[in-house]
Amino acid sequence: MGTGSALKSGRKNGVIVPEQPGKSAIEVRGVRKVFGTGESQVAALDTVSVSIRENEFFTLLGPSGCGKTTLLRLIAGFDFPSAGEILLHGQDIAPLPPFKRPVNTVFQNYALFPHMTVAENIGFGLEMLGKPKAEVKARVAEMLKLVKMEALSGRRTSQISGGQQQRVALARALAPQPKVLLLDEPLSALDFKLRKEMQIELKRLQHETGITFIFVTHDQEEALTMSDRIAVMSSGRILQVGTPWDIYDKPAERFVADFIGETNFLTAAITGMANGKARATLKSGATIDATVAEGFQPKDNATVVVRPEHAKLTSGKGDLSGTVENIVYFGTDTHIHVRLDSSEAFTVRQQNTRSAGCGFERGDKVGISIGNDAAQVLRD
Amino acid sequence: MASAEEVAKEAERRDIRDRWLLSAPALIIIFLAATGPLLIVVIYSFLTPGPYGDVVWKFSTDGWLSVLMQRDIFDDTLAFADAHLSIFWRSAKLSFMTTIFTLFFGFPTAYFIATRPARQREIWLFLITIPFWTNLLIRTFAIQEVIRNEGIVNTVLIKLGIISQPIQMMFTDFALMVGMTYVYLPLMVLPLYASMEKIDFRLVEAGYDLYANRFQVLRRVIIPLVKPGIIAGSILVFIPALGAYVTPRVLGGSKNMMLGNLIELQFGQGRNWPLGSALSISLMAIVMVALLFYVRSAGRQGGTHG
Numbered sequence: 161m162g163t164g165s166a167l168k169s170g171r172k173n174g175v176i177v178p179e180q181p182g183k184s185a186i187e188v189r190g191v192r193k194v195f196g197t198g199e200s201q202v203a204a205l206d207t208v209s210v211s212i213r214e215n216e217f218f219t220l221l222g223p224s225g226c227g228k229t230t231l232l233r234l235i236a237g238f239d240f241p242s243a244g245e246i247l248l249h250g251q252d253i254a255p256l257p258p259f260k261r262p263v264n265t266v267f268q269n270y271a272l273f274p275h276m277t278v279a280e281n282i283g284f285g286l287e288m289l290g291k292p293k294a295e296v297k298a299r300v301a302e303m304l305k306l307v308k309m310e311a312l313s314g315r316r317t318s319q320i321s322g323g324q325q326q327r328v329a330l331a332r333a334l335a336p337q338p339k340v341l342l343l344d345e346p347l348s349a350l351d352f353k354l355r356k357e358m359q360i361e362l363k364r365l366q367h368e369t370g371i372t373f374i375f376v377t378h379d380q381e382e383a384l385t386m387s388d389r390i391a392v393m394s395s396g397r398i399l400q401v402g403t404p405w406d407i408y409d410k411p412a413e414r415f416v417a418d419f420i421g422e423t424n425f426l427t428a429a430i431t432g433m434a435n436g437k438a439r440a441t442l443k444s445g446a447t448i449d450a451t452v453a454e455g456f457q458p459k460d461n462a463t464v465v466v467r468p469e470h471a472k473l474t475s476g477k478g479d480l481s482g483t484v485e486n487i488v489y490f491g492t493d494t495h496i497h498v499r500l501d502s503s504e505a506f507t508v509r510q511q512n513t514r515s516a517g518c519g520f521e522r523g524d525k526v527g528i529s530i531g532n533d534a535a536q537v538l539r540d
Numbered sequence: 541m542a543s544a545e546e547v548a549k550e551a552e553r554r555d556i557r558d559r560w561l562l563s564a565p566a567l568i569i570i571f572l573a574a575t576g577p578l579l580i581v582v583i584y585s586f587l588t589p590g591p592y593g594d595v596v597w598k599f600s601t602d603g604w605l606s607v608l609m610q611r612d613i614f615d616d617t618l619a620f621a622d623a624h625l626s627i628f629w630r631s632a633k634l635s636f637m638t639t640i641f642t643l644f645f646g647f648p649t650a651y652f653i654a655t656r657p658a659r660q661r662e663i664w665l666f667l668i669t670i671p672f673w674t675n676l677l678i679r680t681f682a683i684q685e686v687i688r689n690e691g692i693v694n695t696v697l698i699k700l701g702i703i704s705q706p707i708q709m710m711f712t713d714f715a716l717m718v719g720m721t722y723v724y725l726p727l728m729v730l731p732l733y734a735s736m737e738k739i740d741f742r743l744v745e746a747g748y749d750l751y752a753n754r755f756q757v758l759r760r761v762i763i764p765l766v767k768p769g770i771i772a773g774s775i776l777v778f779i780p781a782l783g784a785y786v787t788p789r790v791l792g793g794s795k796n797m798m799l800g801n802l803i804e805l806q807f808g809q810g811r812n813w814p815l816g817s818a819l820s821i822s823l824m825a826i827v828m829v830a831l832l833f834y835v836r837s838a839g840r841q842g843g844t845h846g
Contacts, residue, residue: 236749237748238745238748257753258745258748259748259749259750259751259752259753260751264750265745267742267746269740269742271740271742271743271746272746273747273761274743275764275765284747284750285750288751288752288753288756288760289751332750333749333750336750
């Protein structure tokens with residue numbers, strides 16, 4: 161297709177790590193999706209390219225309306241892209257109807273067939289593929305065992321709990337052995353405890369089946385704990401793709417840093433580069449070394465981010481200085497909110513011990529030292 | 541002093557009395573409007589026809605015997621006659637076909653409406669119900685205007701040179717089917733729509749996702765989910781179609797009689813009220829059987845889903 165090659169140059173700032181051909185399960189190339197016509201046209205996806213590896217637990221993370229579900233629906237085949245290609249093991253599947261794609265979906269509200277039993281639901285895909293009855297039966301039994309639902313195979317789906325429905329939905333989608341499993345916020349309807357359980361369960365299933373999982377969520381913690389890699393999305397674009405560690409510690413853009421975890425933003429002047437690190441002079445006059453976001457273009461003023469747990473509060477002089485405004489106790493740690501002399505806000509997170517308090521009080525004049533490997537310069 | 545037990549008993553008695561008093565108006569209406577007239581019909585079916593219509597108060601089973609038999613006018617012997625039975629059969633057949641046709645046309649229509657955006661659905665439903673605003677007789681005559689020999693269809697076909705002679709459509713079963721399907725279509729579409737509107741269309745997507753093609757999704761997902769609507773619509777069409785009177789009279793002519801016309805004939809020109817009454821009750825019995833079938837299948841539906 162002509163669109164693919166034309167849009168390759170449109171990839172953003174080298175965010176996409178080029179894959180070796182054949183190694184990626186799903187390759188999305190320059191995909192656009194526009195809804196509506198004329199004046200009311202909305203681009204749900206704005207030229208998105210991403211490559212998802214085989215056997216990977218890949219998460220699309222972003223706030224609602226960022227385009228993550230749209231991208232998932234394009235891969236599933238429920239919608240068709242306005243432009244671009246979607247390759248599955250090197251073959252363009254974008255024009256194929258959903259029933260011709262070896263891709264299955266776990267729906268947000270499970271979408272189990274209410275007129276069928278648990279076992280009939282799980283066997284549906286195999287039956288539609290025309291598998292012999294004996295094979296369907298064996299595979300259904302295997303799936304029931306995998307999701308630990310053997311005892312309820314004859315129940316109607318309306319007669320089982322939410323967590324059980326979730327398991328059936330998973331078994332149903334896994335039964336036809338898809339190349340890729342798509343999960344559309346599958347845990348959002350579960351309560352906290354069940355969600356935690358299912359997170360572990362999902363990881364186990366992914367490990368045992370060796371199927372590529374593409375998981376959509378708006379829950380940053382869920383994304384960090386479960387994924388091999390995460391793509392952070394906002395307003396129809398992918399801002400950054402990386403491991404949870406990359407995304408958390410080396411955010412590329414302000415939105416990524418802000419959406420995932422808590423962060424302090426500082427304005428700094430970039431005075432030089434050395435060994436792949438930038439020398440950033442903060443408003444307080446202190447100069448720190450900071451890692452640089454991918455695609456960073458050298459410029460005079462940049463934003464530096466420091467995670468609250470990577471900074472240290474001192475009673476003496478640090479890289480920054482300010483006044484303690486508020487102290488919030490969280491059990492495992494304490495958040496100390498400091499108003500810097502430059503009037504910027506800064507939060508330090510300090511691990512708690514049993515024997516002593518945090519050692520500071522509201523109104524204290526304090527210094528903040530930023531560790532050697534604590535700061536990251538954003539590209540925007 | 542009354543014991544607690546007596547007080548409780550007294551309260552219960554009062555409760556029962558109050559309940560009877562409160563439901564009395566409804567019971568009276570049910571008796572006067574439904575059971576009463578029905579009783580009269582039952583009684584009439586066992587009387588003797590009067591010479592100018594009406595009945596003579598003399599017990600006779602001739603009304604019932606005439607449903608399936610004919611008394612020879614010379615030697616008064618009873619012999620089996622299939623004239624009425626064939627009309628029963630014809631009515632059942634035509635009603636069944638009407639049900640099939642309304643289902644055939646109503647299903648896609650209801651599906652179309654149910655898949656429109658919520659605001660547009662109201663407009664489509666409104667369009668479906670518009671025919672109800674016009675008298676049945678007028679609607680039937682409108683159909684006649686379309687299909688009669690000098691009607692719109694024949695005129696257009698002749699003008700276009702496709703045919704040289706008008707096609708005889710009036711007073712045929714074809715005319716009857718066109719008319720009945722047209723008249724009863726909304727009764728099929730509305731319950732079908734009510735069922736389809738409740739479908740979670742993500743189930744349809746789930747079907748596609750699990751390798752079912754369009755036909756398989758229709759057969760394995762959509763139809764089982766709208767089954768209650770299909771049954772309700774079929775009953776709503778079949779029962780009134782069985783007793784249809786105006787449409788067969790206007791479009792079917794005198795040769796293509798249905799049960800409704802047969803009954804009317806007995807009360808009118810036939811001047812055989814007992815036979816008319818017996819036929820009416822027979823019709824009601826058939827309807828009851830159909831309803832029983834519906835209740836049973838609906839009950840099964842509820843049982844499996846509950």
